[in-house]
Amino acid sequence: MTGAAAANAMFVATILVYAAAMFAYALEYAFDKRAPERSEALMAAGGEGTDGGTFADSPSEAPVSPAAARGAGRIGIALTYLGTAVLAASIITRLIYTGRWPWGNMFEYTVGVALAGMVTWLVLVQAGHVPRRLGLFATFAVTMVLGTSVRVYTEAGPLVPALDSYWIVIHVTAAVVASGILLIGCVFAILHLLKRRLDRRISDGKTARFPLTVAERLPAAAVLERLTFKIHVFAFPLLTFGIFAGAVWAHFAWGRYWAWDPKEVWAFIAWVVYAAYLHARVSGRSARSHAPWLAVLGYAVMLFNLTAVNLVFPGLHSYAGV
């Protein structure tokens, strides 16, 4: 088997392992119906409200016992570690096979984002900032990203001269890592919005129906909101640095540091939207309640820049047209 084939096999294995992990997490998420873990309740105490922990259903009705569900969760996290290790190995194999930094085309870039996202997630779980069962949403998001990357799959090959610079390593690595962290930030923003809507329905005395009832088992809305903010605070300087490094690279490769190439335009837009998110978060109450939407919008712009801009708009960026 050649290095490229091995890398591809590991890539496929990762998707399968993550899918299995997702299933395991789903079991834990659905059936571990006990009061929230201690650490979770405390996390909530750091925020404004506390998680209700109101799981009135009698455990006997559930097809899976809480203990078994927790076991499934442990399997889920183990599979997540395994999948992430295999994904990293796949990228390293590609690196060795091509003899260059593995961010040379859209496929490689997207896979890098998935890895960065999952590592971010595992760090958060390991440090006790998020309960394990939410891995359901992280593995879902990352598997979606990996699935999308298949559509822009490119044979492992050499780089065009413009990409042959150590600035690409700096620029794209920063962009990949920032995008991965922001992916998790976006997941939390969405979870917060879901939970908030559920809370509002309940306080309005209405009953929540299926898609929304999924949010019942989420941590308190305020906890999710704070996590969203912290992740963005962490990722924003990295994104900023990545864009600046890109400008330095553009200076050396194309003779100008900024020329409103479509890729540059959309990076600028994403940055401005995230700056708006941070402003909204720290200014008055009403702006603050809109802030999570800005975080979601920011990631939508990032995704648009990663996919549509490469495929639709002509530009200098080498993967224009993949």
Add this chain to the structure above:
Amino acid sequence: MTARTARPLRSFGRRWWHQLTSMRTALLLLLALALAAIPGSTFPQRSISPTDVDAYYERHPDLAPVLDRLWAFDVYTSPWFSAIYLLLVVSLVGCILPRLAAHLRALRAAPPDAPKRMDILPYHRRLEVPADRNRARAALEHHRFRAVEREHDDGTVTIAAEKGHLRESGNLLFHASIILILAGVAVGSLFSWYGNRILSEGEQFAYCNNLQQYDEYGLGAYVEETGLPRFCIRLDDFEAEFTDGGPTAYDAEITYTHQGDTGTYDLRVNHPLNIDGANVFLIGHGYTPVATYTDRHGNTFETHQPFLAMDDALNSEGAFKFPDAGFDHETGRVDPGAETGFDAVLVPTFDDSTGMLLGARPELGNPVLALTAYQGDLGMGDGLPESVYNVDEDQIASGDLEKLNDEVEVIGLGDTMELPDGSTLTFDDVEQYAVLQVRHDPGGPIVLAGALVLLVALLPALIVRRRRYWIRWNPDGTSEVAGLNRNDYDGLAAECDELTADVAPAEPPRTRTDSEDAIGSTS
């Protein structure tokens, strides 16, 4: 203006100023800027590619002029884009100045005294054993708090401590750096210049740095055409390396002369040359076929003509023109209608077996020229600008130029095409050319400085938290401590517990929660 009308005017102005410099407005302007940037990626921009704009005009002859009037092809210099960012700059300045004044005051002021009721603060503990004042001072110093001690008439003693002014310093510096970056961009647009030049290999194509020598150029509003640095550049050798996946390296060896010095440089993508404040970049390359035309009187004309790439495989188009052909030495006269031109396509790797003219690979595997010959009047003396990449279509349409072969003639390296009048064109060689961009942008270093300041200032602006801590010794012998965070963060209780433990070590074991130190709460 009377005082009576001036007052409402002033309050009106103040209200608007207030509105403009509010965070809400900043938020809306930021979002407006993001929106306004979008059209620049959907419509071709003159600043990037004027030819794309021309193509757009051809495809949408009705729509294009309307869009043009709305600055859709010059989005980033348009009045509406400029208006948004100028408003943002005004808002930014209006925001920074008062905050700067307040910050400087806060830096000099002593931390405010403990409030009367400390038990309503987010962190509060009563100490069973009164804290030791010296210990307390030492502990606060150790934790790098700025502390003041106050003695009150009723016998109460307080220590007020504060930490984290770096956040606001970073924040102000961050916002100021955006202004610095914009200033750098403005300097760049006024004082920069650039020129693009197609440079073929060889001494005879060397050129010197002045605007007439550039194929395309741009000058900032305050740049004197005569003020450009004097230097000359020649391309000695150009090499491109290709693999199956495409090009992997371009390498241009150049010789330059500047103020009597001569130097050589290995110009590559990502590896520019700096001469006298100007940067020389390698931004493209292509093929220069060499051909010799021999007219029916035996006059020969050698031409080196750069061709334009049409695709990634470097199939390239161009034209050979011989306006001086047809001189008869015997009669001393020029044959009428003997001017000759060829529209040509250079195929670097021609593959007969595919049945297609255009090749699939960019390197010179089997180069051929596909030629269409014309004779008559090339129309070159009429003073109108014309393309060097094709024979003038108007002359063909008007019948002044006659097309000599209906089907293109494909000739390989060293082969010759013969025309009906006995003249010939021989395909001698293929050389390469490099596309150089020479650019001078004095705004660049300013922008870079602004970007560095921005990055450095962003971290404290986001990460440092401002918080206060108070200790009070009441006259009845008890003491209490309290903490307050001025920025939203989780770690207050944990941090204050630690402080309290240092201030009053005799306290019974403190209850610590490990939930509070979530990410981002480092100071």
